[in-house]
Amino acid sequence: MRKLWVKAWVTLDGVYDANTMDNWWQNTNSPERMQYIKEEYEKGDAYMLGRVTYEMLWPGWSTQTTGDGPGLVFNRMHKYVVSTTLSTAPWKESTIISENVVEEIKKLKQQPGKDIIIDGSGTLVQSLMGTGLIDEYRFLVQPFVMGTGMHFFPDGTPPTTLKLVESKLLSFGSLALVFRPADK
Numbered sequence: 001m002r003k004l005w006v007k008a009w010v011t012l013d014g015v016y017d018a019n020t021m022d023n024w025w026q027n028t029n030s031p032e033r034m035q036y037i038k039e040e041y042e043k044g045d046a047y048m049l050g051r052v053t054y055e056m057l058w059p060g061w062s063t064q065t066t067g068d069g070p071g072l073v074f075n076r077m078h079k080y081v082v083s084t085t086l087s088t089a090p091w092k093e094s095t096i097i098s099e100n101v102v103e104e105i106k107k108l109k110q111q112p113g114k115d116i117i118i119d120g121s122g123t124l125v126q127s128l129m130g131t132g133l134i135d136e137y138r139f140l141v142q143p144f145v146m147g148t149g150m151h152f153f154p155d156g157t158p159p160t161t162l163k164l165v166e167s168k169l170l171s172f173g174s175l176a177l178v179f180r181p182a183d184k
Contacts, residue, residue: 002109004048004116005136006125007040008152012141015149016122030171033140040138041073045114048105050121051083057119058091080108080116082124105133122152130158136180137162143173 010016049057057074064071079094082101089096097104105128108116118125118134128134139152166178 002046002111002113002116003135004105004109004118004133005138006118006134007138007140008120008122008125009140009142010152011144011146011149013145013147014151014153015146016120016152017150032171033174036168036170036176037140038068038070038073041070041077041117043115044117045077046080046108046116047074047077048080048082048116048118048121048124050124051081051086052123053119053121054079054081054083054086054089054091054094058089058094062091077117080104082121101127102131102133109133122150122154126153126157129160132181134181135184136165136178139177139179140170141175141177143175 008016058079061071061074064075066072075092077093079089079091080097081089081094082097084098086096086098105116118128125134161182162179163182164177165180166176168176170176
């Protein structure tokens with residue numbers, strides 16, 4: 001069975017999206033960090049996103065056909081966009097899931113292949129918490145406190161007990177953390 005895991009870059013106070021961010025994560029960029037990110041994406045062959053994240057990423061990443069960044073990996077993955085409002089998904093290898101989301105994800109997990117990666121997509125992740133579908137949470141914690149912005153786990157998120165299974169300190173104080181639900 002394939003694993004479904006969540007990948008998100010967050011600040012120390014849990015913000016993953018803020019109007020004041022202006023590429024806040026660039027200050028911690030390094031070859032080591034980029035290698036870690038690329039290796040993480042290479043563990044999957046399916047990329048799941050909510051509509052907002054999809055619409056943010058596809059215009060830029062879909063044109064990345066050369067180089068050593070994650071664009072090449074993204075473009076070979078099958079993309080699954082969970083949305084009730086999108087009617088088309090122009091990024092190559094994209095499928096829209098608009099109904100029976102939990103059942104569709106269960107089917108995807110049963111198929112052969114590498115891991116399924118949910119990138120960011122906080123609303124999607126929050127809707128899947130408590131379903132037993134998420135096998136891991138992988139956070140790249142940046143050494144910043146934003147003080148404002150969208151928190152990955154906002155008020156109202158279902159209580160979930162996680163256990164730390166991996167940690168790695170990267171350049172410039174970034175911390176790569178992997179958690180699993182305590183019941184897995």
